[in-house]
Every structure is written in C-alpha cells, then in structure tokens.
Amino acid sequence: MIKRITIIGSGNVATALAKAFVDNHIQLVQVFSRKLENAQKLINQLDKNKKIEAICDLKNLSAHTDCLIIAVKDDAIAEVVKQLPFSDKLTVHTSGSVGITVFKNVAHFGVFYPVQTFSKTNKTQLKTVPFCIEGNSELATNQLVKLAEQLTNNVHRLNSEQRKALHLAAVFACNFSNYMYVVAEQITSENNIDFSILKPLILETAKKIEGLSPKEAQTGPAKRKDIATINEQLQLLKNDKALQDLYQLVSNKIMDNQ
Amino acid sequence: MIKRITIIGSGNVATALAKAFVDNHIQLVQVFSRKLENAQKLINQLDKNKKIEAICDLKNLSAHTDCLIIAVKDDAIAEVVKQLPFSDKLTVHTSGSVGITVFKNVAHFGVFYPVQTFSKTNKTQLKTVPFCIEGNSELATNQLVKLAEQLTNNVHRLNSEQRKALHLAAVFACNFSNYMYVVAEQITSENNIDFSILKPLILETAKKIEGLSPKEAQTGPAKRKDIATINEQLQLLKNDKALQDLYQLVSNKIMDNQ
Numbered sequence: 001m002i003k004r005i006t007i008i009g010s011g012n013v014a015t016a017l018a019k020a021f022v023d024n025h026i027q028l029v030q031v032f033s034r035k036l037e038n039a040q041k042l043i044n045q046l047d048k049n050k051k052i053e054a055i056c057d058l059k060n061l062s063a064h065t066d067c068l069i070i071a072v073k074d075d076a077i078a079e080v081v082k083q084l085p086f087s088d089k090l091t092v093h094t095s096g097s098v099g100i101t102v103f104k105n106v107a108h109f110g111v112f113y114p115v116q117t118f119s120k121t122n123k124t125q126l127k128t129v130p131f132c133i134e135g136n137s138e139l140a141t142n143q144l145v146k147l148a149e150q151l152t153n154n155v156h157r158l159n160s161e162q163r164k165a166l167h168l169a170a171v172f173a174c175n176f177s178n179y180m181y182v183v184a185e186q187i188t189s190e191n192n193i194d195f196s197i198l199k200p201l202i203l204e205t206a207k208k209i210e211g212l213s214p215k216e217a218q219t220g221p222a223k224r225k226d227i228a229t230i231n232e233q234l235q236l237l238k239n240d241k242a243l244q245d246l247y248q249l250v251s252n253k254i255m256d257n258q
Numbered sequence: 259m260i261k262r263i264t265i266i267g268s269g270n271v272a273t274a275l276a277k278a279f280v281d282n283h284i285q286l287v288q289v290f291s292r293k294l295e296n297a298q299k300l301i302n303q304l305d306k307n308k309k310i311e312a313i314c315d316l317k318n319l320s321a322h323t324d325c326l327i328i329a330v331k332d333d334a335i336a337e338v339v340k341q342l343p344f345s346d347k348l349t350v351h352t353s354g355s356v357g358i359t360v361f362k363n364v365a366h367f368g369v370f371y372p373v374q375t376f377s378k379t380n381k382t383q384l385k386t387v388p389f390c391i392e393g394n395s396e397l398a399t400n401q402l403v404k405l406a407e408q409l410t411n412n413v414h415r416l417n418s419e420q421r422k423a424l425h426l427a428a429v430f431a432c433n434f435s436n437y438m439y440v441v442a443e444q445i446t447s448e449n450n451i452d453f454s455i456l457k458p459l460i461l462e463t464a465k466k467i468e469g470l471s472p473k474e475a476q477t478g479p480a481k482r483k484d485i486a487t488i489n490e491q492l493q494l495l496k497n498d499k500a501l502q503d504l505y506q507l508v509s510n511k512i513m514d515n516q
Contacts, residue, residue: 074484097479097487115455117462117477130455156455165449166456168491173442173456174463175478176508177435182472182515184431191423197373197388197414198424198431199468204375205432206464210457214440219375220433221355226332229355233426246507250434253500257440 002066002090002147006030008058008080009071010038012118013094015045017071020126020151022046029065030055058083065089067147069112074098081106090140096167100134100160110135110144113163114152115170130154132163183243215257222254260324260348260405264288266316266338267329268296270376271352273303275329278384278409280304287323288313316341323347325405327370332356339364348398354425358392358418368393368402371421372410373428388412390421441501473515480512 005021007014010033021028028046030053033039039054046052055061061068063086070080070093077093081103084091090108096115103109111134114126131148133155135141141157148155158166181202188195208217221229230251237244263279265272268291279286286304288311291297297312304310313319319326321344328338328351335351342349345363350370361367369392372384389406391413393399399415406413416424439460446453466475479487488509495502 115459128458130458162449162451165445166451168494169442169445170456170459171478171491172438173460177438178463178472178476179508179512180430180435181467184427185472187423187427191420193420193424198428200386200388201373201428202431203464205436206461209439214436214443218436220429236426242511249504250437254437
C-alpha cells in the first residue's frame with residue numbers, strides 16, 4: 001500500500017495533487033522543482049504542521065517513499081526518468097498523452113492521470129475528477145487504484161491504447177470546443193457585440209450533456225437541415241476561407257449524423 | 259407600456275416566457291397552439307388563479323392585448339404573420355435567425371430573442387438569460403426593452419445585422435462545440451471507454467471562460483505546437499477522412515492563432 005508520496009513538479013497538477021494528498025492524510029515526503037522556491041511555495045500552501053522537504057536536485061530524492069509522481073510538462077518526463085537516482089520505487093506520470101514506454105529502466109511504473117484542466121481546481125472539485133490508472137503489473141495497478149480512490153470517487157482502469165483514445169476524445173471535447181468559443185469571440189468582437197451574451201448559452205450547452213447524449217442534445221441549422229440559414233452563414237464568413245471550410249465541414253458532419 | 263401579452267406557440271420558448279411573465283405579474287391574455295390541448299397544457303402549468311384563454315385558431319386572437327409574441331418554429335413564423343387578424347399590435351418573434359422583414363403588413367414589430375437553449379430552463383435561470391431586442395421604431399424598441407427588463411437583468415439592443423452575427427457566433431459556440439462532444443462520444447464508445455469520464459472536463463472548459471477569454475483558456479497539443487502528438491492523433495483518425503480533415507483544420511487554426 002502506498003503510504004508515502006514524493007511529488008516531482010510544482011505546477012497546477014502537482015499542486016492540486018499535493019493538496020489532495022495532505023487533505024486526505026497521505027504522507028508527502030518531498031516536493032521537487034528545478035527552482036527550490038517553487039517547491040517551497042507549493043509546500044507553504046499545505047498544512048504547516050506537516051514536515052515536507054523541498055528539493056531542487058533529483059539526486060536528493062529520498063528513498064523513504066512508496067511512490068514517485070512525476071507531474072511535469074509532457075516533454076520533460078523522459079528527462080526526469082533518466083535522472084532518477086533509484087529504479088525500485090513505483091514511479092508514475094500524470095499525463096494523458098505520454099506513453100508508458102517512457103519508463104525505461106524502472107521496475108514498477110504506471111500512469112496516474114487526472115482528466116481535468118487544473119487552472120482553478122480546488123480540493124472540493126478533485127473529489128469528482130476522474131482518474132485514469134494504468135500500471136505495469138497487477139500489483140502496481142491495484143496500488144494506484146487504491147491511492148486514487150482516496151482522492152476521488154471516479155477511478156477508471158485504462159490501458160495505454162484506451163488512454164490515447166481518451167486523450168484524442170478530450171482534444172475534441174475540450175480543446176476544440178474551446179476553439180469554437182474563440183471563433184465566436186472573434187465574430188462578436190468584429191461586430192461590436194459583447195461576447196458575454198453567449199456565456200450562459202455556452203454553459204448550458206455543456207450542462208445539457210449531463211442528462212442527454214451529445215447527439216440528442218444537438219441543435220442548430222445543420223441539425224434542422226436548414227440550408228437557407230447555412231448558406232447565409234457561409235456567406236457571412238466569405239472573408240475567411242479556412243473558417244468557411246470549417247463551418248461547411250462541421251455542418252456536413254452534423255447533417256450526416258442524423 | 260406593454261401590460262397584456264399574447265403568446266403564439268406552446269413549445270419550450272413559449273413555455274419559458276409564459277412562466278416568466280406570469281411570475282413577474284405581467285398579464286397573459288391568450289396562448290395559441292395549433293392543437294388546443296397543447297395551449298391548455300401550457301396554461302395548466304401556470305398560476306391557476308390567472309384567467310388565460312387557450313385558442314387554436316388565429317382568427318380568435320383577442321384585440322385586447324398590447325403585444326403578440328410569436329414563439330413558433332423559424333419556418334412557421336411567416337405563415338403565422340400572414341394569418342394575423344389585425345396588424346396594429348406590436349408583433350415580435352423570438353428567433354435568432356429569422357430577419358425582421360418577415361413582418362410584412364404589420365405596423366409595429368420587432369424581435370424578442372432570448373439567447374438560450376430552453377430544454378431545461380426554469381424561471382430561476384431566465385433571470386440571467388440575455389435578451390436581444392430589436393424594434394422597427396424607437397418606441398417599439400423601448401417598449402420591448404422595458405418588457406425584457408422585467409424578466410432578466412441582461413438586455414441588449416442589437417440590430418438585424420448584429421443579431422445575424424450573434425447567431426453565427428452562437429452556432430460555433432454552441433452547436434459546433436456540441437458536435438465536438440459528439441465526436442468525443444464516438445471515439446470513447448469505439449474504444450469501450452465510458453464517455454462520462456469526459457463530462458467534468460467539458461463542464462470545466464465551459465466554466466473557464468467565465469474568467470478567461472477563450473484565447474487565454476486554449477490548451478492542448480495544437481496550442482503547445484506539439485507536432486508529435488498531433489501526428490499521432492491524426493493517425494488514430496485514419497479511418498475517417500472527414501474527421502481527420504476537421505482535426506487538421508482546427509489544429510492549424512489554433513496554431514495560427516497564437
């Protein structure tokens with residue numbers, strides 16, 4: 001069972017996890033950041049009575065830990081793994097897109113992936129955040145599932161292939177839907193309309209799929225096959241060929257998907 | 259000042275408006291539906307002490323009203339206007355996409371457009387729903403603005419051109435973002451992953467733009483110009499050329515938009 005945790009990283013994910021561990025009485029041993037002050041800043045946000053060490057050199061990682069959680073930028077994970085001073089501790093990363101093959105020369109490893117954007121997350125929200133778990137052995141997987149279950153009631157076992165598919169789906173559901181908001185903001189701003197008029201509608205669109213499948217929730221001109229409105233709207237986009245293509249492509253997909 | 263209202267229609271928008279008028283002590287005179295039972299059903303949901311007449315023939319519209327609100331399907335508005343038995347009452351529709359030219363032979367007219375999807379709206383939510391108002395005269399506009407201000411604290415005057423732009427923006431922000439959820443659901447379902455893993459992330463993506471502009475809120479592989487992940491995800495979509503095109507197009511737009 002994982003009782004002592006070391007966190008490598010001091011960004012949003014590292015901070016959210018550290019808070020959640022401390023709040024749930026799981027021992028944090030050390031926090032690593034390349035800049036010592038960032039590790040210290042993270043620790044200062046936690047319960048002052050816990051003794052947690054800030055370090056800025058991976059050589060100083062304590063062996064008195066059960067699990068190393070690497071919560072750094074995707075492209076820095078491999079470099080961290082290479083510099084680890086020991087290879088016998090359960091070592092995981094928190095990324096949706098980095099494969100499990102990044103753990104070269106580590107005996108026990110896995111993925112501890114919270115499916116959320118952590119810009120504003122607080123401890124209350126983490127309770128419902130889904131965690132996707134993968135381990136290189138049944139033992140590792142079970143240990144990570146048990147750890148995640150102490151933080152959230154929403155734990156899923158996904159293999160690497162499924163996690164890649166989930167990450168692709170998340171790119172559509174989140175990154176691409178956010179880009180649709182970007183386009184909406186451009187259009188409103190070009191027409192001197194306050195973008196915030198659309199905010200209640202955006203929120204309702206996201207809330208709607210709590211109770212309906214996205215396909216059932218689909219509305220709009222393409223769903224109604226309202227070709228007159230579609231053509232009028234394409235005409236409004238005539239100065240931006242790429243946006244026009246995007247509008248046509250998405251409208252076609254919606255019309256095909258009935 | 260508008261004191262007495264007639265509602266033509268019995269769908270979601272008509273129902274939400276009728277409830278809001280009654281709750282705000284604005285007199286509802288009649289509710290029209292092509293099926294009398296639908297008009298009656300709507301009225302039965304309202305305060306039983308109010309005397310509101312259900313009708314199913316536009317010839318029976320009472321002249322003792324200050325405003326006719328046409329809340330029917332977009333493509334039925336013109337037909338309703340044609341059948342109105344009088345042309346001297348302020349007559350409005352509630353559509354984002356239908357132009358004001360639909361009011362042929364009406365003296366006073368306008369648009370009373372609530373920017374929301376009404377599938378689940380209750381009276382509490384209407385208080386924050388934006389209303390976009392347009393009138394064919396300063397008098398009509400002012401009357402409609404005052405009426406809307408009794409329902410919501412979020413009233414905007416938009417001319418027809420702006421309303422068309424807003425509707426286009428809403429198609430991106432809502433209909434197209436919902437389609438991105440549709441794709442996400444397809445991908446998860448094809449890979450035996452529970453789509454609801456993505457729901458907290460979808461909700462957070464929408465909530466994020468309360469405090470950040472969509473451009474600031476943008477995350478993901480394209481935002482990071484992470485070409486390796488983009489290529490890997492394009493490869494996962496190799497069996498659906500149109501989705502691959504969509505992924506490439508949106509990713510390019512995000513990369514261009516830095």
